[in-house]
Amino acid sequence: MPLYAEIIPETGARELRVVDRTAERRLHALWLRERAPDPQTLDPRTGQRLIEAAALPLDLAIASLDYDATHLHIGFSDGHATTFPVAELLPAPREPRTLWDATLTAIPEVTFEEAVADDTALLTMLEDLERLGVAKVRGVPLEDDGMLPLVARLGPLRRTNWGGVADVKSVADAFDLTMTQRGLEPHTDNPYRDPIPGYIWLHCLSNADSGGDSTLADGFQAAERLRESDPAAFDILTRTPTHFRYVDDDTHLESEGPLIELDARGDIFRVRFSNRTERTPALEPATLERYYAARQQFFSLITAPEMTLTPKLAPGEMLIMDNYRLLHGRTAFTLTQGVRHLRQGYVDRDTTASRRLTLKRQSLPPHFQERAS
Numbered sequence: 001m002p003l004y005a006e007i008i009p010e011t012g013a014r015e016l017r018v019v020d021r022t023a024e025r026r027l028h029a030l031w032l033r034e035r036a037p038d039p040q041t042l043d044p045r046t047g048q049r050l051i052e053a054a055a056l057p058l059d060l061a062i063a064s065l066d067y068d069a070t071h072l073h074i075g076f077s078d079g080h081a082t083t084f085p086v087a088e089l090l091p092a093p094r095e096p097r098t099l100w101d102a103t104l105t106a107i108p109e110v111t112f113e114e115a116v117a118d119d120t121a122l123l124t125m126l127e128d129l130e131r132l133g134v135a136k137v138r139g140v141p142l143e144d145d146g147m148l149p150l151v152a153r154l155g156p157l158r159r160t161n162w163g164g165v166a167d168v169k170s171v172a173d174a175f176d177l178t179m180t181q182r183g184l185e186p187h188t189d190n191p192y193r194d195p196i197p198g199y200i201w202l203h204c205l206s207n208a209d210s211g212g213d214s215t216l217a218d219g220f221q222a223a224e225r226l227r228e229s230d231p232a233a234f235d236i237l238t239r240t241p242t243h244f245r246y247v248d249d250d251t252h253l254e255s256e257g258p259l260i261e262l263d264a265r266g267d268i269f270r271v272r273f274s275n276r277t278e279r280t281p282a283l284e285p286a287t288l289e290r291y292y293a294a295r296q297q298f299f300s301l302i303t304a305p306e307m308t309l310t311p312k313l314a315p316g317e318m319l320i321m322d323n324y325r326l327l328h329g330r331t332a333f334t335l336t337q338g339v340r341h342l343r344q345g346y347v348d349r350d351t352t353a354s355r356r357l358t359l360k361r362q363s364l365p366p367h368f369q370e371r372a373s
């Protein structure tokens, strides 16, 4: 169907319907008025709003409509008139997200040198990370802070009470189980922080000769399977607030949130799972009983071999993991000689997404760049 638009009379002319080949949308007069793409309403340079949207008359209506294949000309009952490009009024397709399990044959790879030097390679890496929640980098310098030149391409490294890039290796006086030779069950990192670290960068300097494999599971896949197999259990995990806590001599970190967090559309936005630091509040026993049963089902999914990848990092390799989506762990290991030495850093979500979106915009032809802004 070619473009079609109409004022809907039964809404008192306070809604507009726009239809094209791929989408249909009903739009409120106030929404259209406050986003009017003209220099009286939006600052042309920043795109930020100049008028006070909250002060617009609540009974604002659409007084006139005219359109062609690419633009809609709209007059409002407050006397303002504006012109919208059609593309701004129809919903943009969501970025594709690929859920995976153990049948995923390979984690996408990029070389460190390419990702540091070449915007196209960096964009590919960031899009793979967005789509799958994980990407692998080869050829990272075998130095303590070898990852930093690539971190600098995205934004600042997130500093925590453990510093910047931190050691993950077994030591005698471990203050965290990460620093033992014990296997680590699948978890998301640091749900006791606010904000929770967005991405984990795990860089291998040396690995154990036996064991020490990484384990990775797609938490969004596990959550979707739970939603399908037991909607009530899924619902409980989205609504029960769970507490997480980390305390040492000079640190006290606490936060709370559900194990499966949804966005306003009902899509999965984030998973949390950290057996070591979870402190479930003393809810009503009947509520807890349902919560524990649901948590056990989720745990079965995230630990199932058919859901789990077991890559073993070699020296100079690095995994970048979406900490809102992936559960990671490791198998136990034994050191007959040398050390298993990994380095880990955190990078925030907003700066990572910003680099991906700006690189994507810059890769488009000029007239699309304007539309994407």
Ligand SMILES: [Fe+2]
Residues within 6 Å of the ligand: 187, 188, 189, 328
């Ligand atoms: Fe971890």
